[in-house]
Structure formats: C-alpha cells, structure tokens
Amino acid sequence: NAGVTQTPKFQVLKTGQSMTLQCAQDMNHEYMYWYRQDPGMGLRLIHYSVGEGTTAKGEVPDGYNVSRLKKQNFLLGLESAAPSQTSVYFCASSHARGTSGRTDTQYFGPGTRLTVL
C-alpha cells in the first residue's frame, strides 16, 4: 500500500514553461486535494475534487488547472509558470466518510518542490 505518491519530487522551470504535477492514491479515496506550502504560511488549498470527473476551486486557484479523469489520479497543471508559483506542492486524499469531508483525515503525499526561475 503506497498511500499517496507524487511525481516529480523536484522540478525547476523557467518562467512561461508548463508542466503537470502528478498525484496518485491507492486507498480508493473519493476526495483529493492540491495544496501549496509557502514559508510563513499555512497549507493553502489550490483545487480539490470530490470524485472522478469533478473538480472545484480552492483558496488560491489562479494560474493552475486540474483534472481527475481517474479516481486514483489527480493532476495539477501549470500552463505558464511564474516565479510566484515557486513553492512546495502537496497532494492529499480522504475517504469522505464525514459530511463533505469535514471530519475526514487527509492523507498527504511527500510533496513536490517546484522552483520557477
């Protein structure tokens, strides 16, 4: 049982380049999330998904797109990377046993450290 995995672990991009961060979970979780972690700030929700084929905006969605074509995968895309997107990105998933996921434990991946030059 691998839990939540993320690829790549590290990435350096030039301004304007695009890339996709990949997240996979093998726990059959309904809900999946993308967060970013910046110094001095708490984890901030970028986008989330409550099931296959559905996505929704979180607190800081601008500059990112997501897709959830398969239940186990949640992809985060940067179409035109900017230095402000330099951050550590965490994917998480949860069972959604509680109402709207409120009381669900979220299981986190190891993170992707992204630097945009």
Place this chain on the structure above:
Amino acid sequence: ILNVEQSPQSLHVQEGDSTNFTCSFPSSNFYALHWYRWETAKSPEALFVMTLNGDEKKKGRISATLNTKEGYSYLYIKGSQPEDSATYLCASWGDEKLTFGTGTRLTIIP
C-alpha cells in the same frame, strides 16, 4: 477568510519535560478541528480530528482538548522524547473548507 493561528511558532523543550501549545480558530461556522504531525522531509500525518466542545483525545503521550465556544484547542505532549521533534499543524473546518495554521515547530533537546 478563516484565520487559524498557532502559538508559539517554535518551541525548544528538554527531553523528559511536558509541553503544550495552542491553536486558535474562529468559533463561528466551526465544524471540526484537525491536528497533524509533520516531521521534516516527510508528509503531514494525522493525529486527531475533534468536533465536540469539551472533547479530549489521546494517542500515547499526546493528547488534545477542544473548546469550540471560545475557539481554541490545546495539544499536550507528556514526557517529551527526541522523536517528538516535528511541526504540529492544526486545521479548522469552517465555511466548507479546511484552513491550516502555520504550525508550531517543536524541538526536543536531548
């Protein structure tokens, strides 16, 4: 926007001592309070999820209490050990999303 605050930001504790730290959150529209433990170079791991006022949860030497009326939760560690060194995150569910605090970074001095 929900503001979840944790104090202190960092803490150094002698091995064997007990310690505690605070998570404050808006009490309106509150639904649940989560605590996570985050070791350096690893993923955050869940400790507790609490919903009821007065609730107390325990896991080994770590326990947490919840006051939803005044909007705070305490995390206690009894008899600190070096393996307790980590950042402890709290997150409050309100307004249909989970908002994280910036964490308390705990270092245990052998």
